[in-house]
Every structure is written in structure tokens, then in C-alpha cells.
Amino acid sequence: MAAIESPTAANGYLNLHARLLATSYRRWTGRDLLVPTVAADDIGCWLFEAPFALLSHRCGADPLFTYANRTALTLFELDWAQLIAMPSRLSTEPLAQAERARLLARVSADGFIDDYAGVRISRSGRRFRIGKATVWNVVDAAGVQHGQAATFAEWQPLPATTHRTESAAFS
Template identity: 50%
Template sequence: MTSLATDPAFASLLTDTYQRLVGKPLVPHDVPAADLARWLYEDAPFVVLSHNTDADPRFVYANRTAQRCFEYNWDEFVTLQSRLSAEQPNREERARLLDDVRTKGFSADYRGQRIAKSGRRFWIEKAIVWNLVDQDGNYRGQAATFADWVDV
């Protein structure tokens, strides 16, 4: 399987579904379409994460900002079940959020506690979580973005 890190089709899926469901652009208008995938992965000053549709979803995308925030590199991230980004006591709350997103399409202004690879705990603030639905209406997973986090 090829990496989704700078895959133009996957970047379009992220940005198109965000625009369609949330009603605003994920990336600034001045980012050229030809540079969208690279910019979103390497330069975006905000976290973008995505997991797949497995019964126990696994991350399939984490931009560089996400990698710095959670302290996992790309290869580690894309083998990690997304539930492991929250500690056990916080997983039920996270599961409720994801179920809500699954039925409503997206959720905004989410706040939740997460855990980095090192064990550092932090709050994510003002997160937006949305469904990834391709142009044919196929559910492809969920994605999240946030720019604000603070250590516990």
C-alpha cells in the first residue's frame, strides 16, 4: 500500500469532506491545488489525523504537526489503533464522540484528554471531527483537526 502522507487524492478527500460537512475550508485559499497534499502534511500549523473503517480503527494519516504533538513518527502512527491516543478512562468519552460524528457527519468544539507516546497527557481544544465520505458516498473513516493543545 502506498503512503497517504502526500497522496493528492487523500488530501482532496480530507479537504473536500471538511468543506462539505463543516462549511468552511480546511486549508487557506492561497495554498495552490498542486501543493495541497504536501502543504497539509508538511507545513500545516494544525493537527490533521485520520483513521480507517476497521472495527478497531487504525490511524492511516497523521500530518507532521500531529506527529510532533503525539510524539509518534509516520510509521508508528499508521500502525496505531486510534483508541490508543486516549487513556482507558477517557476512551468511553472518545467513543461517544465518534459515534456522534458517525450519525451527524461532524462535531465541532470538542475538548478531550489525549496521551502522547512518552506518556505526556494533554488536552486537545476546539477539535473538529468529521466523517470522510468520498464522492461516491462511500464511508472511508473519520478525521480530526485541532490547532490548540495544552499539557495536563
């Protein structure tokens, strides 16, 4: 599979993928992910620069990330190349991965959830709690599922732990 380009002005900030995220979000939740005044050609830029975190991963047993906006990249302390090479399960600590798997199974069955809260981990091992996250299936107009996405606007740093939590995948 070819590498996914980083969002830039030259590629419309991955406008087609951003539009897919936004239309899938609306399809499942009945709400808009972005302000209604954003022009269709500007959705990619608007979502990439949004003040909330937005991420997506593809389908599969151990899905890789396919997208993160600037807020999410900053929170997880990743650059674009690191993000798209990373299985999304590594955004949680090993002990929380079973809980995350149950959450994603619930999303697969119900289409979306909008009540998720949990602990995530950055590249450096910094832990933070996210709240009021919405997770949804990314589905195109033909009903083909392309993965899942998540957005959240609430996060809080957690105290450092005494054990090493940095994942080898982040090295």
C-alpha cells in the same frame, strides 16, 4: 492491506488523501480546511506542514490511523510507521476511551462535530488537552465513507501523573 506510504515530495505528500480530507471537511462544515489560494497539487504538502494537527483513521470496529500531519506526529511523539500501525483509540488514556467512542458515534450520526475538547496521550505518556477540535466523516464524491478525521489548533500540556500511562502499543 498494503502499508500506507509516508507523506513525501515524491508522492505529493499523499495529495489524494489530503484532498479527500479537505473536501470532506468542506462538505460537512461549509468551511475550508486550508487557505483558498493553495493549488490543488499542493494541498498534500500544505496540510502536512500546517500549524494545526490533522489526523484520520479508517472505518471499522478498532480503526487504525491512516494519516497524521507533521504537527500531529510531533504532538503524539510518533513516526509515520508507528502511527499507521496504531489503533486510533490508543491516542486516549484507557479511562477516556468510552467518551471517545461516544464522540465518534455522534460524528457518525451527524457527519461532524466542532466542539470537542479532551485529553490525549503521546507515546511517552505525556498528556495534553486539545480544544475546539472538529471531527468529521471522511466521505468521497460518491458518498463512500473512508473513515473519520480530526483537526485542532489548540492544545495545552498537562502536568505529569504519578501513574504510568504509556500504552504497550507505543513500545
